[in-house]
Amino acid sequence: MEKYAEDWRTCFADEAVPLPLLKQRAFNLRWAEQPDDVIPLTAADPDFPIAEPIREALIRHVRDGVMSYAPAQGLPVFREAVAEWLSVHKHYPCTADQVIATDSAAAAMETVARLLLGRGDEAIIFDPVDFLFATVTTRTGADVVRIPISTQSSDDEIIARLHCAQSRRTRVLWLCNPHNPLGRVFSRSLLERIGQWAIEHQITVVSDEIWSDIVYTPHHHTAIASLFPQQARHFISIYGFSKNFALAGLRIACIVTGSQRWRQMMLEQSGANATIAGANVLAQMAVVAALTEARGWLQAFVVHLQQQRDLACARINQWPGVSVHKPQGTYVLFPNIALLSDDSELLCAELLAEAQVALVPGASRWFGPGARGHLRLCLATSKQLLSEALDRLTPVIHRLAEQRSDLRQRLGSKEQQTA
Amino acid sequence: MEKYAEDWRTCFADEAVPLPLLKQRAFNLRWAEQPDDVIPLTAADPDFPIAEPIREALIRHVRDGVMSYAPAQGLPVFREAVAEWLSVHKHYPCTADQVIATDSAAAAMETVARLLLGRGDEAIIFDPVDFLFATVTTRTGADVVRIPISTQSSDDEIIARLHCAQSRRTRVLWLCNPHNPLGRVFSRSLLERIGQWAIEHQITVVSDEIWSDIVYTPHHHTAIASLFPQQARHFISIYGFSKNFALAGLRIACIVTGSQRWRQMMLEQSGANATIAGANVLAQMAVVAALTEARGWLQAFVVHLQQQRDLACARINQWPGVSVHKPQGTYVLFPNIALLSDDSELLCAELLAEAQVALVPGASRWFGPGARGHLRLCLATSKQLLSEALDRLTPVIHRLAEQRSDLRQRLGSKEQQTA
Structure with missing residues (x-):
C-alpha cells in the first residue's frame, strides 16, 4: 500500500x-x-x-539482468504508466499509444523542434524563459520571436502580445507551464485563450510541462492539450522526470500528442525507428515506479x-x-x-x-x-x-x-x- | 580478484x-x-x-540514490575506464579526455555524421554493411557511395575500389571493423593502407568498432586510429557496449578521437553541452563495471x-x-x-x-x-x-x-x- x-x-x-x-x-x-x-x-x-520505491524497482530490474532493446516508442509499461498518471492525476485523458519515451525533456524539445520548424519559420517564446526554448529553435534554422512576460503580466496583455508577435511565418508557440524561471502557473482561462488563438492561426502549441508536479496551493496545473481534445495536431506536451523525481542523470522524459501523424513523424525524424534515439530501459522502469509507487x-x-x-x-x-x-x-x-x-x-x-x-x-x-x-x-x-x-x-x-x-x-x- | x-x-x-x-x-x-x-x-x-559484476555495480549505484546530472562529455570514471580498456586491452593508447560518452553507438554515428557531412558531400561505405551507415549519412543530406566487399575481397581490390570511389566531394570513409554482416576482421596491413589513403586525400575515417571484442582466434582486432597517432583529425572511433556486454537497452557507447577540435564541435553540435544529448549515468556505471570486472x-x-x-x-x-x-x-x-x-x-x-x-x-x-x-x-x-x-x-x-x-x-x- x-x-x-x-x-x-x-x-x-x-x-x-x-x-x-x-x-x-x-x-x-x-x-x-x-x-x-x-x-x-x-x-x-x-x-x-x-525515492525508495524507485530504487527497489531498479534493483529488481537489474537483478533480472535482461537489458535488451526497448521498442522505439518506449516500453509498453512506461507508456501505460504515463497515460494513467496524466489521465487520473492531471485530468489529461490520454492513452498509452499517445506517449513516446525520450532521452530527456531537452531531447524531446529538440525532436519536436526538428519536426515543426525549419529555416524561414518563426517560433514564439516568452522572455525570460529557460534557454532551451531558443536553443532548440535556432538549431533548426528557425527564428525566435520573444514576447515579454512577468509575474505581473495580465492575461489580456499576454494575448495581445501573442497577436502582435504572430506572423505568417509563425509555426510554433513554446509554452513553459509552470514557467521557469518566473514560477508562474498559467490559468485554465488563459490557456483556453492561447489554445483558441493557436488553432485560429494554425500554430502548434508545444507545452513543456516538466514542472507540472511542482505546484503550490492554491494553484493548479492545467495541461493545455487537455482543453482541446479534438484539435490534437495543434498541441504537443512534454513531460520530464528530473524535476519531480530527481532523475536528471537517467535522462528520461516523454512527448505526448493525440496526433498519430506527429508521432509517426517524430519517431522517424528523431531516428528512434532506427535505434538512433530512444530511452534507456532502466530509466523507463524508474518512471514506472515513480508514477505508481512514489x-x-x-x-x-x-x-x-x-x-x-x-x-x-x-x-x-x-x-x-x-x-x-x-x-x-x-x-x-x-x-x-x-x-x-x-x-x-x-x-x-x-x-x-x-x-x-x-x-x-x-x-x-x-x-x-x-x-x-x-x-x-x-x-x-x-x-x-x-x-x-x-x-x-x-x-x-x-x-x-x-x-x-x-x-x-x-x-x-x-x-x-x-x- | x-x-x-x-x-x-x-x-x-x-x-x-x-x-x-x-x-x-x-x-x-x-x-x-x-x-x-x-x-x-x-x-x-x-x-x-x-554479467553479475555489472548487476552488482548497478545495484550499489542505485542504492546510493543520487541520480544527478552527468557532465556533457560523460562521467570521469567512465572515460577513464574506456581509456584504460583501449590502452591496455586494445593496444590503442588513449586518454580519458579523448572519450565522449554517447547514448548508443547509433547516436554516436549520427553525431559524427552531422559533424563531418552535409549536402553536397559524399561518404564511402562498404556494400553490404549494416543500414545505419547509409541512414546517418543520408540524414545529413550527404550522398552515399557504396563499394562492394565480400569475405573474399583482397586488400588490393579494396584499396583499388576506394581509389575509384573517391572524389573531390568525399569527406568520410565509414569502416565497420569487425564487419557486420560479413564477419570480416580487417588486417593491420589493410588498415595501414586505408589510413594512408585517407590522410593523402584529406578524408576522415570513422571506424565503428562495436564488434571489436567479438573476434575469434587466430584473428586480432586493430583500431585503425591506433596506427596513426599523429593524424588524430583523420580518425574517429566508435565503441558500443551492446554486443560485447548485452547492454543494448541501456543505450551506451562512446566516441574516441585525439582531435580536441572534433570533440569540442561534437559536444556542441550534438547538443550535449546544452543537455540535449548525453548518456544515462547508470549506463555509464554499467560500462565501468563491465570493463574492469567482467x-x-x-x-x-x-x-x-x-x-x-x-x-x-x-x-x-x-x-x-x-x-x-x-x-x-x-x-x-x-x-x-x-x-x-x-x-x-x-x-x-x-x-x-x-x-x-x-x-x-x-x-x-x-x-x-x-x-x-x-x-x-x-x-x-x-x-x-x-x-x-x-x-x-x-x-x-x-x-x-x-x-x-x-x-x-x-x-x-x-x-x-x-x-
Whole structure:
C-alpha cells in the first residue's frame, strides 16, 4: 500500500542530503563542479536521493539482468504508466499509444523542434524563459520571436502580445507551464485563450510541462492539450522526470500528442525507428515506479519545497535593493537585483567569491534578454543548506548595497514612486 | 580478484537463457515482438543476462540514490575506464579526455555524421554493411557511395575500389571493423593502407568498432586510429557496449578521437553541452563495471560464440543451395541463399511461417543492395536454442529446395563450374 506524504517527511530532512555523494556525482554546475566550500543553488536538480520505491524497482530490474532493446516508442509499461498518471492525476485523458519515451525533456524539445520548424519559420517564446526554448529553435534554422512576460503580466496583455508577435511565418508557440524561471502557473482561462488563438492561426502549441508536479496551493496545473481534445495536431506536451523525481542523470522524459501523424513523424525524424534515439530501459522502469509507487514521496517533496520557498522569499525580500515574487510553481526563485547591480554575471561572481554560494545569473544566454537584472536560485535542497546559503549571502548583499555609490539615491526615487 | 573465463561458463549454458523475461523485455524484432512459438535470430543482441559484476555495480549505484546530472562529455570514471580498456586491452593508447560518452553507438554515428557531412558531400561505405551507415549519412543530406566487399575481397581490390570511389566531394570513409554482416576482421596491413589513403586525400575515417571484442582466434582486432597517432583529425572511433556486454537497452557507447577540435564541435553540435544529448549515468556505471570486472565473462562469451559459429556453419553448409563463410568476428552469420531463392524477404517469410524461426532478410534496407541473395542470423543464444532453430529450418530448406523448379538445374551448372 502506498504511504502518505507524512511518512516521507524524513526523505527531506537536513540529514537526507548525501553531501559526499553529491560532491562526487552532481555535475552541471553543481556540487561536483564547485570548490569544496561552495553551496550551489544552480541547476534545478534536487539534492535529495531518489525515492525508495524507485530504487527497489531498479534493483529488481537489474537483478533480472535482461537489458535488451526497448521498442522505439518506449516500453509498453512506461507508456501505460504515463497515460494513467496524466489521465487520473492531471485530468489529461490520454492513452498509452499517445506517449513516446525520450532521452530527456531537452531531447524531446529538440525532436519536436526538428519536426515543426525549419529555416524561414518563426517560433514564439516568452522572455525570460529557460534557454532551451531558443536553443532548440535556432538549431533548426528557425527564428525566435520573444514576447515579454512577468509575474505581473495580465492575461489580456499576454494575448495581445501573442497577436502582435504572430506572423505568417509563425509555426510554433513554446509554452513553459509552470514557467521557469518566473514560477508562474498559467490559468485554465488563459490557456483556453492561447489554445483558441493557436488553432485560429494554425500554430502548434508545444507545452513543456516538466514542472507540472511542482505546484503550490492554491494553484493548479492545467495541461493545455487537455482543453482541446479534438484539435490534437495543434498541441504537443512534454513531460520530464528530473524535476519531480530527481532523475536528471537517467535522462528520461516523454512527448505526448493525440496526433498519430506527429508521432509517426517524430519517431522517424528523431531516428528512434532506427535505434538512433530512444530511452534507456532502466530509466523507463524508474518512471514506472515513480508514477505508481512514489506519489507520496512527491507530495512530501512539494510540502518541503513550499516551506523552502516561504523561508527564502521572506529573507530575500529583506535584502536591500532585492525583491522576489513567490513562485506559484517550480522550485526556482528569480529575484530582481536590478537596484543592486547592472550586471548579474558580475554579481554572481562576487557572491561566489565572497559568500561561497553559486547562483545562476540572469544572463541572456540562460534566460533571454528579459532576464536582465535578475538571478535564479534553486530551492531543492535541505532547510539547513538553504538557510546556510542565505546566511552567507545576506552580509555580502548588504555590503555590496552599501558600496553601490548611487544605490541610496535610486532607492530614494523608488520610494517616491511607490509612495 | 577477477574470475577466469572457465568460471563464467555457466553464464552461457542452455539454462542461462531467461526465456520468460526475454518474451517480456527483448524488443527490436526479438522475443517480445514475435509469436510465442518463434525463435528469433534477428537483432544482434544476446539472449543472455548481463554479467553479475555489472548487476552488482548497478545495484550499489542505485542504492546510493543520487541520480544527478552527468557532465556533457560523460562521467570521469567512465572515460577513464574506456581509456584504460583501449590502452591496455586494445593496444590503442588513449586518454580519458579523448572519450565522449554517447547514448548508443547509433547516436554516436549520427553525431559524427552531422559533424563531418552535409549536402553536397559524399561518404564511402562498404556494400553490404549494416543500414545505419547509409541512414546517418543520408540524414545529413550527404550522398552515399557504396563499394562492394565480400569475405573474399583482397586488400588490393579494396584499396583499388576506394581509389575509384573517391572524389573531390568525399569527406568520410565509414569502416565497420569487425564487419557486420560479413564477419570480416580487417588486417593491420589493410588498415595501414586505408589510413594512408585517407590522410593523402584529406578524408576522415570513422571506424565503428562495436564488434571489436567479438573476434575469434587466430584473428586480432586493430583500431585503425591506433596506427596513426599523429593524424588524430583523420580518425574517429566508435565503441558500443551492446554486443560485447548485452547492454543494448541501456543505450551506451562512446566516441574516441585525439582531435580536441572534433570533440569540442561534437559536444556542441550534438547538443550535449546544452543537455540535449548525453548518456544515462547508470549506463555509464554499467560500462565501468563491465570493463574492469567482467572481462572474464566476455572471454567465456566469445568461447561460447565460437562454438555456436562452428556448429551453425557446419550445419548450414549442408543445406542444399546455401553456403556460409565462417566469420572472423561478430556473432552474425550471413549465408548465401541465392541458389535457393531470388527473394530473401519472401524466403524469410516462408521460414518464419513454416519453421517458426525469424531471420533478417538480405534486403537493401537492412544492408544495402550488395546483401541480395543472403540472410543474416544471430548466434548469441544458447546451444540448445540455436540447435532447435537449425533443426526447424533444415527440413523446410530441403522442402523449399525441392520445390524450386529450376534449382536442380542451377545446382548442376554450379557443380560443373566448380569441378
